[in-house]
Amino acid sequence: MKNNKQIVKALTSGDKIIFEKVYRHYYQWLCSFGSQYVSLDEAEEIVQDTMLWLWENRTSLNPNLSLKSFLFTIVKNKALNQIHHSHIKRRAYDAIALEHKEEFENPKFYMENELFVLYKKALTKLDPKLREAYELTRKKNLTHKQIAEMLNVSHQTVNYRIGQALKILRVELKDYLPLLAFLFC
Template identity: 50%
Template sequence: MNLNDNRLIIKTLKSGDQKTFSLVYASYYKPLCLFCSSYVSPEEAEEIVQDLMMYVWEKRELLVEDMSLKSFLFTSVKNRALNVVTRVHITRHVYKEYQSQQLKASSALDSCYCTELFNAYMKALRELPKEQQEAYVMSRYKQLTHKEIADMLNVSIQTVNYRIGKALQFFRIRLKDFCP
């Protein structure tokens, strides 16, 4: 059968002739894939062409005998390829926008959380009994050893251990909502 006789090809396709479809498939598959791969990857091009050929076979009754089958196939492949490119582009754009929004929300949430935690910590520090507060500040902020703190406060090392331990216990209770 001659592929140049467009009317006959479409007429026999519409009638369900599998030999004609095989001829069309074999004749146009590689050129369509090559053309399509100028828009998308070769793997995607093959998938697009295969999908188009399946569509042609399944919807063969809708083919119009006056149309150019070759033009229809190449135009359809081009449109399908452009749809894939557009879909990929839009998906990437949406994903980048989503990531950006998540990062902004996360940063704002982290900042809010840190500020809230810091405020709760400072409030708890101010509420500590004077002796515990003094020992804790000397240990954590002035980075003195327990012996140095004991010498400065004229108390035993065990007393310093006790006061710092009580301060840490107080913080655990007061800041429990911020800890996992």
């Protein structure tokens, strides 16, 4: 890694062996450097993106550039961009949370919500035995074994009833599943 010009020329010509050597040589240093700005996991991802960018743009590299400085600058800029994007996301999340604070803090909001009404309506469409097994597992957090003992049926019967209830609910609420998963899980 001592002759910078030769390394850059080799990269420019598509020398995969030199690229692999550059990758191995700089990877740990760049990760360590990047982790001064972001988490180590994020830094590793940034370094991998940087190396991918280097390979994809190798033909446009200036042979006079300092590869080391170039790579460290890219990692630093990507890390700073990530920090900036994280701050923007956090501010947006905080603004939404503040705007809907009362709704998030008031559990009655969800019970009065139209989505909850649709969910309750879908539950009423279940066969009573299916609904009973489903509600025991969801509302009372009972295991399938406990439900089987309580209802005096086999474990497989409980599995079947809950499975059937879930199938029916998925069909009834197919348009709302992502929202339901977020609200009730």
